Amino acid sequence: xxxxxxxxxxxxxxxxxxxxxxxxxxxxxxxxxxxxxxxxxxxxxxxxxxxxxxxxxxxxxxxxxxxxxxxxxxxxxxxxxxxxxxxxxxxxxxxxxxxxxxxxxxxxxxxxxxxxxxxxxxxxxxxxxxxxxxxxxxxxxxxxxxxxxxxxxxxxxxxxxxxxxxxxxxxxxxxxxxxxxxxxxxxxxxxxxxxxxxxxxxxxxxxxxxxxxxxxxxxxxxxxxxxxxxxxxxxxxxxxxxxxxxxxxxxxxxxxxxxxxxxxxxxxxxxxxxxxxxxxxxxxxxxxxxxxxxxxxxxxxxxxxxxxxxxxxxxxxxxxxxxxxxxxxxxxxxxxxxxxxxxxxxxxxxxxxxxxxxxxxxxxxxxxxxxxxxxxxxxxxxxxxxxxxxxxxxxxxxxxxxxxxxxxxxxxxxxxxxxxxxxxxxxxxxxxxxxxxxxxxxxxxxxxxxxxxxxxxxxxxxxxxxxxxxxxxxxxxxxxxxxxxxxx
Numbered sequence: 001x002x003x004x005x006x007x008x009x010x011x012x013x014x015x016x017x018x019x020x021x022x023x024x025x026x027x028x029x030x031x032x033x034x035x036x037x038x039x040x041x042x043x044x045x046x047x048x049x050x051x052x053x054x055x056x057x058x059x060x061x062x063x064x065x066x067x068x069x070x071x072x073x074x075x076x077x078x079x080x081x082x083x084x085x086x087x088x089x090x091x092x093x094x095x096x097x098x099x100x101x102x103x104x105x106x107x108x109x110x111x112x113x114x115x116x117x118x119x120x121x122x123x124x125x126x127x128x129x130x131x132x133x134x135x136x137x138x139x140x141x142x143x144x145x146x147x148x149x150x151x152x153x154x155x156x157x158x159x160x161x162x163x164x165x166x167x168x169x170x171x172x173x174x175x176x177x178x179x180x181x182x183x184x185x186x187x188x189x190x191x192x193x194x195x196x197x198x199x200x201x202x203x204x205x206x207x208x209x210x211x212x213x214x215x216x217x218x219x220x221x222x223x224x225x226x227x228x229x230x231x232x233x234x235x236x237x238x239x240x241x242x243x244x245x246x247x248x249x250x251x252x253x254x255x256x257x258x259x260x261x262x263x264x265x266x267x268x269x270x271x272x273x274x275x276x277x278x279x280x281x282x283x284x285x286x287x288x289x290x291x292x293x294x295x296x297x298x299x300x301x302x303x304x305x306x307x308x309x310x311x312x313x314x315x316x317x318x319x320x321x322x323x324x325x326x327x328x329x330x331x332x333x334x335x336x337x338x339x340x341x342x343x344x345x346x347x348x349x350x351x352x353x354x355x356x357x358x359x360x361x362x363x364x365x366x367x368x369x370x371x372x373x374x375x376x377x378x379x380x381x382x383x384x385x386x387x388x389x390x391x392x393x394x395x396x397x398x399x400x401x402x403x404x405x406x407x408x409x410x411x412x413x414x415x416x417x418x419x420x421x422x423x424x425x426x427x428x429x430x431x432x433x434x435x436x437x438x439x440x441x442x443x444x445x446x447x448x449x450x451x452x453x454x455x456x457x458x459x460x461x462x463x464x465x466x467x468x469x470x471x472x473x474x475x476x477x478x479x480x481x482x483x484x485x486x487x488x
Contacts, residue, residue: 038086040072042114045086055084056104067109085110180264181243196249197474207473208242211286215241218282239267248279252467255446257453277459284462287469292360296389302356306434309427310408314389315352315360316435317381319372322347322448324460344451349464350379357438357475362468365461372397441471
């Protein structure tokens with residue numbers, strides 16, 4: 001919402017028109033809380049992240065204002081009521097009073113900057129005469145720059161004994177420490193597992209080193225008003241590439257929405273959407289270029305003992321379903337304006353896994369209303385099957401007439417045969433548990449365990465494929481500890 005200045009409102013018109021324009025100004029700014037930013041170059045202090053720091057507007061006197069502009073090296077800056085300098089650039093001797101009565105002296109000039117190490121080096125000749133001017137303790141109310149926001153006694157006691165550089169570094173360090181990122185959880189393998197599903201920090205960094213050479217070629221999607229956001233001071237540095245990857249994995253594993261990620265990583269919501277879109281496209285293209293389908297010899301070499309009764313099984317196939325929120329058609333009738341414009345639908349995909357637990361096939365998403373047989377026919381798995389192999393499917397999936405190979409199904413024996421073949425039934429139960437553990441690797445992503453929001457619908461195909469492919473890098477083989485994923 002645009003803020004209208006008073007100078008623009010006042011004009012030689014009728015009193016009624018003037019009153020109407022002033023009312024417009026009040027309504028425009030009502031409900032907004034402006035954040036103060038420091039106008040000194042190389043200073044990132046803002047009232048949003050440094051609430052204990054005061055901000056001083058430029059003096060109304062022309063000579064004093066020029067001295068401020070010369071000292072901060074911005075002589076051509078056009079000042080306004082919201083153009084301010086933070087208290088880090090003033091000495092303690094520039095203030096008078098204590099507690100809430102602390103005020104800036106009338107002739108105080110900012111003199112502590114990054115280019116002079118905040119007073120550690122000698123000041124320039126042109127500014128030394130101003131900073132050495134004797135202090136004036138007389139306060140007048142006609143100078144707006146003499147008044148500063150109130151301080152708490154604790155903050156003042158701390159700042160009186162702390163150098164501005166040290167205080168700035170301390171505040172920046174505390175803000176970065178509270179920010180979500182890979183460095184914050186580098187010492188906790190449990191946290192790494194929680195947010196990325198990689199078992200340890202070393203496993204995560206090993207995968208990062210695999211994709212890091214290609215990260216520089218990642219496509220960046222445009223962000224609205226990006227130039228305006230970057231121009232505002234007082235913001236934390238942008239996320240690094242590995243922190244962007246950590247944000248994407250947190251979204252995928254924990255299913256946090258855009259607002260939660262924006263708060264945790266201290267970035268704008270538009271930045272979160274940009275990061276998720278760019279990393280979805282990057283990982284989908286990068287991991288998708290690596291062949292997942294395994295040869296018959298490779299599968300048999302790592303066949304777990306649970307499949308000893310089905311040694312010819314090439315792949316285990318099953319449909320994975322989840323719910324998604326989709327928009328309804330827009331109503332033209334004004335009476336239905338407040339009607340519900342969203343509905344939930346079911347999507348499903350065919351996932352194939354080798355007997356030792358590696359994902360070897362992922363199909364595109366199909367609507368839940370489509371029959372399993374039709375979805376199987378359009379998945380693209382049939383050309384990969386050969387007559388000398390076999391697939392294992394659920395007993396409800398009737399695809400014997402569609403595939404050129406043998407079809408294995410699991411089903412419990414009848415009660416009459418339980419006593420005779422107890423060992424066989426027990427092995428089948430173990431095999432069922434093994435298969436459930438295989439597909440649980442994909443189903444445990446929290447993003448797909450709840451109703452997916454409308455904003456994620458466009459990239460669902462990419463996100464689901466990435467979740468299946470990432471399971472190969474996050475987990476080892478089931479039933480064969482010696483298996484290494486690099487053999488794929």
